[in-house]
Amino acid sequence: KRTAQAALKIACDLVDEGMRTEEEAVAMIDPRNLDTLLHPQFDAKALKAATPIGKGLGASPGAACGKVVFTADDAEAWNAKGEKVVLVRLETSPEDITGMKAAQGILTVRGGMTSHAAVVARGMGECCVSGCSAINMDEANKKFELGGKTFVEGDVISIDGTTGNIYDGAIATVDATIAGEFGRIMAWADKYRVLKVRTNADTPADAKKARELGAEGIGLCRTEHMFFEADRIAAFREMICSDTVEEREAALAKIEPMQQADFEALYEALEGCPVTIRFLDPPLHEFVPTEEADIEALAKAQGKSVETIKAIIASLHEFNPMMGHRGCRLAVTYPEIAKMQTKAVIKAAINVKKAHPDWTIVPEIMIPLVGEAKELKYVKDIVVATADAVIAEAGADLKYEVGTMIEIPRAALTADEIAKEAEFFCFGTNDLTQMTYGFSRDDAGKFLNAYYDAKIFENDPFARLDQTGVGKLMEMAIKLGKSVRPDMHIGICGEHGGDPTSVEFCHKLGLTYVSCSPFRVPIARLAAAQAALR
Template identity: 75%
Template sequence: MSHKFLYYFTEGSEAFHGDMTQMRNILGGKGAGLAEMTAAGMPVPPGFTISTEACTLYYKEGRQINEEIQKDIFEHMKGLEKITGKTFGDINNPLLVSVRSGARQSMPGMMDTILNLGLNDASVEGLAKKTGNPRFAYDSYRRFVQMFADVVMGVPKSLFEEEIDKMKAAKGVKNDIDLTAEDLKKLVEIFKKIYEDHEHKPFPQDPKEQLIEAVKAVFRSWDNPRANVYRKMNEIPYEWGTAVNVQTMAFGNSGNRSGTGVAFTRNPATGEKELFGEYLINAQGEDVVAGIRTPSPISHLKEQMPDVYEQFVQIAQRLENHFKDMQDMEFTIEDGHLYMLQTRNGKRTATAALKIACDLVDEGMIDEEEAVLRVDPKQLDALLHPQFDADALKKATPIGRGLAASPGAACGKVVFTADDAKEWAARGEKVVLVRLETSPEDIEGMAAAQGILTVRGGMTSHAAVVARGMGACCVAGCGEIVVDYEKKQFTLGGKTIKEGDYISIDGSTGYVYDVAIPTVPATISGNFGRYMAWADKVRKLKVFTNADTPRDAKQASDFGAEGIGLCRTEHMFFEGERIKAMREMIVAETTEERKKALAKILPYQQGDFEALFEIMGERPVTIRFLDPPLHEFLPTKEEDIKEIAEEIGVTVEKLKNVIAGLHEFNPMMGHRGCRLSVTYPEIAEMQTTAVINAAINVTKKTGKKIEPRIMIPLVGEAKELKYVKDVVVATADKIIKEAGIDMKYEVGTMIEIPRAALTAGEIAKEADFFSYGTNDLTQMTFGFSRDDAGKFLDAYYDKKIYESDPFQHLDQKGVGRLVKLSAQEGKAANPNLHLGICGEHGGDPTSVEFCHFAGLDYVSCSPFRVPIARLAAAQAAIKDKRAKAAK
């Protein structure tokens, strides 16, 4: 072929000169790890990788593997035959392989795997004779039939599990491992009959057909529902595709000197430097992940197979030293021989991520800048979430205990299905998802739940790994729980918990409680402060916060906010006497009446601003003037209209007329923002007076120089801004002069209308700063409402029109282009112009990175996202520095 799509493990590292980024892009993470381990001489079963580019081509060509790639697959199989001395499809000495996915970014459990491929009715007997172990041969075959039917053909897995349960019940045994060769042989026949009944054709006996169909299935799994959900959650582009790894089987189910396991070079929950993992004797890989039997800790392997354990410890250390990061490894032991099946940078909790990064610096493995790149900014969110209130926790008695699989505390109503978790959460309920064990299909429910509680599974089960990756609380393997899905209840510790009952779970201790325990905000210390200091040392972007209350400002300040980038003043109008005065202003018929009503609001506004200025000191505080349409302050229900009319001293008829007069077909594009101050300049006068008086008072009180920033919203024309700015400046200058104080202030605008972005050069001449309101800018650029877009965006995601919600991740091609254009033209017209962003994108890591490269000065986000933005800004600066150095 003119383009290479397949690589033996033995050639992978050499082909890409050990460049792990390029290797992961083409070979996927699993393929890159296998190539590196093979190159280092580690015991890796031979195999080859079908590249991510082949997956992309598969979708481009209508979900077909072209003949050239198929031919190359079979050529590579011949190569494996030479290496192993076995023959694919041979009756007496069959070559069996696994077919596994491997995206460039780890997606645990989201895509598909097929083991023992190559077995058929004839070769299973040959395998039994060759090994002298019929039980092993038929166990492998029944697994293959089940996995092929489920993964490749979509035959429901439950049909096979029901037959296994029937067989165990008939034989009076609890575990699959207790079934005999004859039992398993009967299961194979039953499984093939299920397959034939479902597919209306016999189970395929041709290994070549099996292989090609399996490869197609793994490619297809890149587009399955759970993978799509996971990619959307983790911002993994659809066009990346997945690689496929075809690897010679190593059999962990061939007897009591065999087994399989998963291990980490450090504890993925705490970050402690210790080998952490589990294994099962006489089992294959899916047994550990599925949690069908209770695994043993990796330390026990030292007693059962000391030589294998020592070899594994040495390999684990070599891998960590090589990749300079905590490794997640899969291994199989076949008749006392160790084989490595995977290594990758391991998923870890936020606490562990910070500790590992700091420890690796202390150990001399990496420097501070590299450490800053090692933690996903979104993970920090897990450190900032509530924990159980200590006093309330003392009064609570646990009813059971499982494994502390993912730290944190969760309290909510019990649900038993992922669909229910998603549905209940959508209507505002806090839920805890209770399952026998989770599977990849549960991903949406797991994401919607406050926490996850499972009956089965260990610290490396699906629930544990995925919960840690999401930063969600999880208690796994609570084996004393008896679940009754039909009755929607479970029993534990003598208590019966029904659907909708409250429970609390502690992912740091494993305890389960049958009461609702209140939570308190998380406290952060230790490695967090040290690590964030490294981040602050390198970042260029300043990080402000969006805060309207003293509480929010204090919280953001504690998290390292360097100012307030957005204070929404309208949020201050909705309490008690304020809303009454606001309504009086709206119904007023003359300027004098409006000013009289506004005078009642003035002291409240001024007091609010003083509180913010005192907390933030000399750090910038940006106050946005009134933005929403006036109808939002008025009632809509008949009884409320009557009550408010009486309260503000007008007739019901007059209030109804005002409400009718304020009705707009599209109020979010109507009489709001700066248009209110153009129509009623007295609003801008009152708010300016409140801001400047507050700044003067706090300056006198504290001795700190308060320099407020006043932001005019929804500007789309330079003259519009000039008109309102003139009102602000005249009012502010008069107050400052009368106070006899030297005070500076700035007047700027939000860029949230496409026309403002396109005429930024003109607007910049009247502005001291631009703050991009990317919520509205996104809304107006796309032409849909963020409040209603949810009704159709799912269809856009399903059809791959959009990969992510443009209100969560900044659209860099369209909206981003407006930001870049206006930033460049604004700076050209006014070199002293400050540039920032204050939409929800200000706390989104990919959007923060964009802001760095677009040349903005700051981002502003909600208080709890301040640390996330700080780290994302630092990572962007390091990437920028390295990219420039590479040139």
């Protein structure tokens, strides 16, 4: 099988020899193969000699080899000593982010293609194998069983994020290399595509990487990922455990300058390209401490008893958090969160615009999980009143937009009503797929294999967009939305934004842009060009 590097070289040579046109050269390359150019791979010879001991989902491409660790803290500690590690967890949560960054790769027992581990790993360009249910995990004693062998902390494993294979021991890896032909093919792709390509990025480092790979803006900045830094999580936990609006506002006031600094760094990294900032989305229970020491520290900071804090944490438990108290529902209950985030976004934009008068900076504020037009109006009114007050106080001239994610089927069905308030739409197809099918995206991995075997499904609907059902809702939302606002921009920022067949479908629907994780930007650029040339 020809490598991606060889395919690019052959395509360029054929153009240079006058045997093929640029358009034909662009059409010759399989976008999915570009992954191998952007991530480390196993040495082909060493891989041939190795036998997998287990298999999960290839959730984020590349190859990783390292010593097994079981917690995010251990991953950081071992990495600080210069050890290469693979983080093995039942599943990851937002508080594992720093440990995930410190690891070479991530292996989880639970979760599908859009689980937390998969999405975050793809964003960081890190290898991840998720949903390996054959693992018998004992997190408390830091060991797991797989393929008839018990692995303990410090044992070496290798994982392949492209195939999902897991190997005992070390397999040699080869670093990623991008040669000149890559740039030429990409330049041709950009010439012929109509769809814009943005990126999903939460940090200036991710945004810079995506810009290097050709992203034309940020389609999704998940603000919650910014709350997990050690200095901020304490203030956010104070907010959650507050009894009064005043206490909540005091805690949020500590976070506001940090959020503002984050947004300023993002605007700087994007140099005037559009930035869509999604307001707080996850349920609050994801932010509360689970370790006894952290609970005690929070109780002390709040002047409350440990029992009281534990009672607050218990009260946040939900039976179905994905459909619970999250998204815009948080802003309806706690408007002060939306006010704080609005101030941070607008102040950051004013400062960066002052420093770079030639840049076009129009913040796009995105309200998540809207299902009812009145709900959006309620939150939008808070955002607009806050933003206008900040702009007036600064004596600035700043335009901004307030839009929404279309991720609840009802939002797609009533998109004309919602478009009266929303200035733009962005399809959150991870949640839209989950709610349209009624599948939990974190649990579907347990039964989807049976669906593939029985030929009920050919693909994972979370990895490749379901054009028949979810696609019909998207088509309906675009038609209804544009009947009210003909010139509104509409994008997609679910993981489907980096899947070639889904990108082609988005081109046919007439979307303005697709947004995907940084390392999938070249795939989306090439797929968008191929869709335009078909």
